[in-house]
Amino acid sequence: MHYLPHTAEDIGSMLRVVGADTLDDLFSTIPDDCRLKADLDLPDPLTEWELNNHMEGLSCQMAVAPEYKLFMGAGSYEHFIPASISYLLGRSEFVTSYTPYQPEMSQGTLQAVYEYQTLAARLLGMEVATASHYDGATALTESLLMAIRITGRKRVAVSSLIHPLYRKTIRTYFEPSGYDVVELPYLENGTTDLGRVDELDDLAAVAVQSPNFFGCIEDLQKVGEKAHEKGAFFVPSFTEALAYGLLKNPGSYGADIACGEGQSLGIPLSYGGPALGMIATNKKYMRKLPGRLVGQTKDLDGRRGFVLTLATREQHIRREKATSNICTNNSLCALAAAMYMASLGRTGIRELARQNHDKAEYLKSQLKASGFNIPFDRPTFNEFVVEFPPGFEKTYERLLKKKIVPGLSISPFYPELANHYLLCVTETRSKEEMDELVRGLTIDNSKLRD
Amino acid sequence: MTELMGTTGLILNEPLLWEKGKKGRCGFSLPKQDVEPSPLDPELTGEGPDFPDLSEVDVVRHYTRLSQWNFGLDTGMYPLGSCTMKYNPKTNERQASLPGFSGAHPLLPDTLSQGALRIMFELEQYLTEITGMDAATLQPAAGAQGELTGMLLVYAWHQSRGSRRSKIIVPDTAHGTNPSSAALCGYRPVAVKSNDKGILSAEVVSEVMDEDTAGIMITNPNTLGLFEENILEIADIVHSMGGLVYCDGANMNAVMGVAQMGKIGVDVMQLNLHKTFSTPHGGGGPGSGPVCVKKDLEPFLPVPRIVQKEGRYALDENRPDSIGKLQAFYGNFGVMLKAYCYIRTMGPENLKKASQFAVLNANYIKEMLKDTLHLPFDRPCMHECVFSDKNQTPDHITTLDMAKRLMDYGFHPPTIYFPLVVQGAIMVEPTETESKEDIDRYIEAFKAIVDEAKHDPDLLRQAPHKCKVRRLDETTAARKPCLAG
Amino acid sequence: MKKINELIMPDDLRYAEDHEWARLEGDRVRVGLDDYAQDQLGDIVFVELPQVGDTLKKGGEFATVESVKAVVECYIPVTGEITDVNKELEDAPELVNQSPYGDGWFVELNPSDASEMETLMTSTECVEKLKGAE
Structure with a gap:
């Protein structure tokens, strides 16, 4: 086996040093009734070349671009990723190192994470950002736990227009501790109804998502004011980080903690993971943040350098009182995001975000013109909800066969919204592809009407 | 020793990203705008983030120089205890970057995701075989989230039996994350000391185990690198008081094919794919922390479950007793894929x-x-x-x-x-x-x-x-x- | 780290088990962390203090002290209401290392029962206890 370097001679001489006759003797401290007597029942080994064939065979059973035209986002977005990023991210000095416990030989990772923290904070208009979390759902959950810890209160109000799978994650984490999660309903225009917030006491945080699950941009000014009126943390979240290339950032609305998913920033879809959880806040709360943080300092000669810092918040020191149990996070994904933000720059991210918006507007207008209902009239970024006529499932299947994925049915999450689909258009979709989608939809639509 | 491994070579200084670049540069091939502009409401429009403008060359040199300040496993020996810094096979990186996997959207219909579902289904089977447990979930994103998942399963199991316990036993030779993972699940960790041999004796466990204790979180082999020889006795004590045994399996690299956790009283355990199963550590992640359980705990595993029917694979959300979800989608698929390849090439x-x-x-x-x-x-x-x-x-x-x-x-x-x-x-x-x-x-x-x-x-x-x-x-x-x- | 005979433990203070000190100043009690504790912790990087007006019961947590790789909770040595906190520590936590009994004080409180001071150790008792634990 080419990953195992020992020769028979090596094994023999090392066993002699150890004082064991056989490799099995090394396990003498394991009681006999704890031993596995049979061989593991696993497939026989493949050569590298057999593996290539096997994996290529499996990968062909997946529907991906460019063969398939995706009009689906819902928390995971197809964006262009420059070859330079995949290439740089593959550098083994980044890939095969671990958490930079020894800063003198990890300055590459440390400076890169510090730069990521800075760019993430700038994107969100906040003062500080963490090194990374698992994904948007856990970032939001940990942000709410942070608000609970700081305020000492035990209830959170969560918009029903936060990604349904994020809300499930919050409930899973909160179940044993008994913190109360109150879901806020939505208004006809596709934004969160804050009416119930007034009735709630002991409120640690008000969380919304913008753009929300319907793609609508929330009135963050109003949400922030309402949260602060109640002395609660204002926690705006997001699933599409690229939106903040164009939209006013959460910081400008007075966010206490901004959090969400950074997958759009140069990270492949990869069937949903690994992704990038982002959390940012202001300096006054930095010592309450969950997760790793990198800080700038100097070495003995006064040269600039970087270290993991504020470690006393973390699990290995504060034990059961830690701000989180996170240890391994998604560092390499944060690096991808930093490379992506650096590659775009201010000029590029603006232009790319604008294109996402304009293209989505184009498709929206074409669908409207073809007679489809756009139920929510709030402005959107690159996703929006369309109501298709009853019986649309057949059209959906037919389009799938034509390798077009016309969005995601949202009725499993919102039973009251039968035949409602969430469509997404990023810069990867061309006008031609959108026109083809509209044509495909209208042919069947006219048939359905007949 | 003839010559030291460590030497000096020319590396370059490199400023911070925003200390370089020039307004108007861009390191990204911007797509052509093929639709009419449609301005967003100015009320909602921001000024755009204060990012530096860099060319592609600027970005490439920047990160290449930074990478040279790092020491990775591919550079040399990295014997970081408890972290299992083993070689990361390069073919695994290739397989994970196949467009069929890296470009797969998680919400596509099952029929269009058969390749990924089969990999996940089979990986679950392999991990249950290696541990000797009955079922597995791949959803936890890292070891610590696996620990939390395990604690949530323990909690759900107790709750299903109408009991609510407040404590959990954590030995001093357990992994550092264990107490905070238990606390996140509302349990109060009760510390117990290892004996003069560096392992846990059954006596100290029986002294603290009671009917308000949900179970024990034991790292085996422990963080002293020693096999917990009394595990069977300890498991008996914990089980006899209605508790469960959680095993932190971060050190599984010592006992693959040698000891079977499922046969020695362990009810639930996590594995770290970025340790035992060779996936790279990435400067601090992403990792993956699957959790394996015995039959009794299976109904509580996170949703969706991957099921197989007549050779087709599907995601099953309909598990009423499930603890729910640990993250938005199915876990770090890109990492699982590499562990799958590792197991397939190792045999x-x-x-x-x-x-x-x-x-x-x-x-x-x-x-x-x-x-x-x-x-x-x-x-x-x-x-x-x-x-x-x-x-x-x-x-x-x-x-x-x-x-x-x-x-x-x-x-x-x-x-x-x-x-x-x-x-x-x-x-x-x-x-x-x-x-x-x-x-x-x-x-x-x-x-x-x-x-x-x-x-x-x-x-x-x-x-x-x-x-x-x-x-x-x-x-x-x-x-x-x-x-x- | 200092040897026990190198520790400065002034006679005019009283000491709690966890190495908080208390000094009666008129009708107020000033509280801080003693020389032994600051020396054990090493470079102190952050001190979290309570709010003025908080009422604390003897033995209750009132402060958290962090060094680079350790963190300890501090317990109030006598019951009372916090009347002042040392704001200097926000920007200069190193004062606890430099001057544990002077500029590095933590809080001042209005004791509910000043005689509680008598329940605390004297300097001699505290040093004896340290020697015993050696």
Whole structure:
């Protein structure tokens, strides 16, 4: 086996040093009734070349671009990723190192994470950002736990227009501790109804998502004011980080903690993971943040350098009182995001975000013109909800066969919204592809009407 | 030793991203705008983030230079105890980047995701076979989230039996994350001490185990690199009081094909794919922390479950007793894929060999260095061994000094000051992928450093001398944190 | 780290088990962390203090002190209401290391029962206890 370097001679001489006759003797401290007597029942080994064939065979059973035209986002977005990023991210000095416990030989990772923290904070208009979390759902959950810890209160109000799978994650984490999660309903225009917030006491945080699950941009000014009126943390979240290339950032609305998913920033879809959880806040709360943080300092000669810092918040020191149990996070994904933000720059991210918006507007207008209902009239970024006529499932299947994925049915999450689909258009979709989608939809639509 | 591994070479200084670049540059091939502009409401429009404008060349040079300030496993031996820094096969990277996998959207219909579902289904089967458990979930994103998942399963199991317990037993040789994972699930960790052999005795467990204790979180092999020999007795005690046994399986690399956790009383355990199953650590993740359980706990596993019917794979959300979801989608698929490839290329015999060689290497280092460094528990170890700086106390040399000096010799230091049960701990985990020559060089380096400690202690106190930076001021970093530029 | 005979433990203070000190100043009690504790912790990087007006019961947590790689909770040595906190520590936590009994004080409180001071150790008792634990 080419990953195992020992020769028979090596094994023999090392066993002699150890004082064991056989490799099995090394396990003498394991009681006999704890031993596995049979061989593991696993497939026989493949050569590298057999593996290539096997994996290529499996990968062909997946529907991906460019063969398939995706009009689906819902928390995971197809964006262009420059070859330079995949290439740089593959550098083994980044890939095969671990958490930079020894800063003198990890300055590459440390400076890169510090730069990521800075760019993430700038994107969100906040003062500080963490090194990374698992994904948007856990970032939001940990942000709410942070608000609970700081305020000492035990209830959170969560918009029903936060990604349904994020809300499930919050409930899973909160179940044993008994913190109360109150879901806020939505208004006809596709934004969160804050009416119930007034009735709630002991409120640690008000969380919304913008753009929300319907793609609508929330009135963050109003949400922030309402949260602060109640002395609660204002926690705006997001699933599409690229939106903040164009939209006013959460910081400008007075966010206490901004959090969400950074997958759009140069990270492949990869069937949903690994992704990038982002959390940012202001300096006054930095010592309450969950997760790793990198800080700038100097070495003995006064040269600039970087270290993991504020470690006393973390699990290995504060034990059961830690701000989180996170240890391994998604560092390499944060690096991808930093490379992506650096590659775009201010000029590029603006232009790319604008294109996402304009293209989505184009498709929206074409669908409207073809007679489809756009139920929510709030402005959107690159996703929006369309109501298709009853019986649309057949059209959906037919389009799938034509390798077009016309969005995601949202009725499993919102039973009251039968035949409602969430469509997404990023810069990867061309006008031609959108026109083809509209044509495909209208042919069947006219048939359905007949 | 003829020539030191550590040497100096030309590396370049590199400013921070925003200290370079020029407004108007762009490192991204912007797509053509093929639709009419449609301005967004100015009320909602921001000014755009304050990012530097860099060319593609600027970005490429920047990260290439930064990467050269790093030491990775591909650079040299990285025997970080408890972290299993084994070689990361390159073919696994290739497979994970196949467009069919890297470009797959998680919400596509099952019929269009058969490849990914089959990989996940089979990986679950392999992991249950390797652990001897009955079922697995791949959803947890890292070891610590696996621990939390395990605790949530324990909680759900108790709740289903109408009981609510408040405590959990955590030995002093458990992993550092265990107490906070338990606390996150509302449990109060009760610390118990290991005995003079470095393992847990059944007596101390029976002293604290009661009907308000949900179970025990035991790391096996433990963080001293020792197999918990009394595990069967301990499991009996915990089970007899209605508790469950959680095993932190981060150290599974020692016992693949040798011990079966499912047969020794373990009810639930997590694995770390980025340790045992060779996926790269990425400078601190992404990892993956699957959880394996016995039959009783299966109904509580996170949704969706992957099911197989007539050769087709599907996601099943309909599990009323499930604890719910640990993250938005199915976990770190890109990481699982690499672990799957690893298991497929290793096969059953080589996995066992990997554990045997990992244990051989650790015992070899232990034997070769035990006259040089203080060895608090002189008995056969598993995949890692723990020394201390006790012999160097008269020279006023600490574990930290020796660790820093190792860098000059061209090695990544071991884990230091952990586990806490050994003062000044030096925790060495060589893994099976290091050759005897490299291990011998490491041993020689340690011997030379201990010699230097006697004759030229300042060389150690001032170390490292050959890195990009010298020792860093961590005190000021924590007093006046500068977390963003 | 200092040897026991190198520790400065002034006679005019009283000491709690966890190395908080208390000094009666008129009708107020000033509280801080003693020389032994600051020395054990090493470079202190952050001190979290309570709010003025908080009422604390003897033995209750009132402050958290962090060094680079350790964190300890501090317990109030006598019951009372916090009347002042040392704001200097926000920007200069190193004062606890430099001057544990002077500029490095933590809080001042209005004791509910000043005689509680008598339940605390004297300097001699505290040093004896440290020697005993050696």
